[in-house]
Amino acid sequence: MSKGFKLNYLQSTIIEPFSLSGVGVHTGRAITARIEPSETNSGICFWREDIHEQNNKIQAHINNTVIALLCTRIENSDGVGINTIEHFMSALFAMGIDNANIYVDGPEMPILDGSSELIVKALLKAGQRQQKYPASYLKILKEVSIISENGAWARINPSSNLELSLHIDFPDPGIGQQKIDYSVTTSSYIETISRARTFCMLRDVENMQHAGLAKGGTLENAVVVDNGKILNEGGLRMIDECVRHKALDCLGDLFLTGMPIFGKIEAFKPGHALTLKLLHTLMADKSAYVVKTISEDVSPARGFVNLPKSAAAIPA
Ligand SMILES: [Zn+2]
Numbered sequence: 001m002s003k004g005f006k007l008n009y010l011q012s013t014i015i016e017p018f019s020l021s022g023v024g025v026h027t028g029r030a031i032t033a034r035i036e037p038s039e040t041n042s043g044i045c046f047w048r049e050d051i052h053e054q055n056n057k058i059q060a061h062i063n064n065t066v067i068a069l070l071c072t073r074i075e076n077s078d079g080v081g082i083n084t085i086e087h088f089m090s091a092l093f094a095m096g097i098d099n100a101n102i103y104v105d106g107p108e109m110p111i112l113d114g115s116s117e118l119i120v121k122a123l124l125k126a127g128q129r130q131q132k133y134p135a136s137y138l139k140i141l142k143e144v145s146i147i148s149e150n151g152a153w154a155r156i157n158p159s160s161n162l163e164l165s166l167h168i169d170f171p172d173p174g175i176g177q178q179k180i181d182y183s184v185t186t187s188s189y190i191e192t193i194s195r196a197r198t199f200c201m202l203r204d205v206e207n208m209q210h211a212g213l214a215k216g217g218t219l220e221n222a223v224v225v226d227n228g229k230i231l232n233e234g235g236l237r238m239i240d241e242c243v244r245h246k247a248l249d250c251l252g253d254l255f256l257t258g259m260p261i262f263g264k265i266e267a268f269k270p271g272h273a274l275t276l277k278l279l280h281t282l283m284a285d286k287s288a289y290v291v292k293t294i295s296e297d298v299s300p301a302r303g304f305v306n307l308p309k310s311a312a313a314i315p316a
Contacts, residue, residue, distance in 0.1 A: 011041070031108065034104075049103050072276070099131065142287070168269060250267070
């Protein structure tokens with residue numbers, strides 16, 4: 001059935017398994033995640049290796065998301081879950097990996113440097129293998145919009161690609177207002193999005209740590225802002241690093257549909273809860289989208305097997 005499909009229309013997995021270790025930002029625990037290839041049509045699946053009595057398999061899917069503080073959490077029907085999956089999901093999505101098993105020995109993914117750069121580098125090294133079956137995509141047919149607290153809103157409209165238009169507005173002048181208009185491709189993700197770190201206000205870190213959260217949060221894995229000052233040595237990696245990180249997060253959450261979305265997403269004050277609410281609203285309206293097979297009629301620019309060498313060589 002795959003006859004006639006060009007290679008990059010097919011589903012992909014990685015070639016070589018690899019591990020990434022680091023602290024979990026909320027628990028402060030050392031955590032190792034091992035990423036392995038998986039079968040066609042299996043999607044991205046997390047396995048809690050520290051859980052033995054219950055079902056430890058958690059499929060990355062919008063139906064498995066639950067409300068969590070400051071991160072994206074998925075849970076199975078036994079209540080076994082995994083937190084902070086968004087940066088891994090973002091990198092897997094942007095690199096065009098449809099199927100992978102992720103084995104993890106704790107309740108959250110390692111935060112690494114707060115961006116997805118190390119994950120992207122590891123994926124590039126692991127290599128990408130095309131599989132037998134064509135990939136699917138979710139085509140938006142009409143506008144879906146939501147409004148949330150604090151004046152935040154989001155909407156999605158039809159588009160021939162995946163486009164993000166995000167606008168953040170923080171009272172701290174160290175962040176302030178930032179905008180990004182971004183048409184997603186694998187090479188542009190590597191160059192302009194993957195290095196953007198997560199960020200927070202110093203007072204929020206202090207409040208969270210008083211509440212027993214963010215135990216692993218340090219200047220090594222987040223940009224910390226205090227009254228207009230960036231506290232990290234070396235400052236920002238790019239002037240609009242914060243809104244770029246919002247794009248990174250948004251892509252990770254959108255991949256909970258299990259496939260690329262062809263649509264334009266516009267959002268004011270975006271965050272995990274807003275993106276997930278938009279996705280739930282979209283999925284509930286069956287007249288707003290259709291799932292199609294990727295074919296030669298569309299040019300999704302996905303995957304990295306055909307990237308020019310210069311695009312795959314991200315700075316050390
Ligand atoms: Zn993030």
